[in-house]
Amino acid sequence: MFTAGDTLFHFPFKIFFSIAAAEDGKPCCQMAVNVPKRRFKRAVKRNLLKRRIREAFRRNKQIVYQPLEQQRRTASLFFHYVSPEILDYVPLETSLCEALAKLADVVTQSGHCPAGSAD
Numbered sequence: 001m002f003t004a005g006d007t008l009f010h011f012p013f014k015i016f017f018s019i020a021a022a023e024d025g026k027p028c029c030q031m032a033v034n035v036p037k038r039r040f041k042r043a044v045k046r047n048l049l050k051r052r053i054r055e056a057f058r059r060n061k062q063i064v065y066q067p068l069e070q071q072r073r074t075a076s077l078f079f080h081y082v083s084p085e086i087l088d089y090v091p092l093e094t095s096l097c098e099a100l101a102k103l104a105d106v107v108t109q110s111g112h113c114p115a116g117s118a119d
Helices: 043-060 062-071 090-110
Strands: 006-010 013-021 028-033 073-081
Touching: 006 090, 013 028, 013 090, 028 062, 043 073, 043 090, 062 073, 062 090, 073 090
Parallel strands: 028 073
Antiparallel strands: 006 013, 013 073
């Protein structure tokens, strides 16, 4: 995904993603989260941010699921948190929603797997 996939940046996230055709016709979306130890030394802070990001994605995943279902595609997403501050849940969720909307636009605008057009 990191070498052949695409990237999208929307503060505080850098999103690496890969979109492919669904093998069995059923779309799915896998996601992973990274909060770097370089910025947050304490594991408690990293885990707090990861929990917030996963919860925000869980509550708003339909933003990206609908275009994937329409085009019968699967997506692998990797969220890299780049902010040096711990954001509260509400601004984090709104930012994630905006990033997912950007990603949904990329999926809908390209009838095929995107190749570097999302940066």
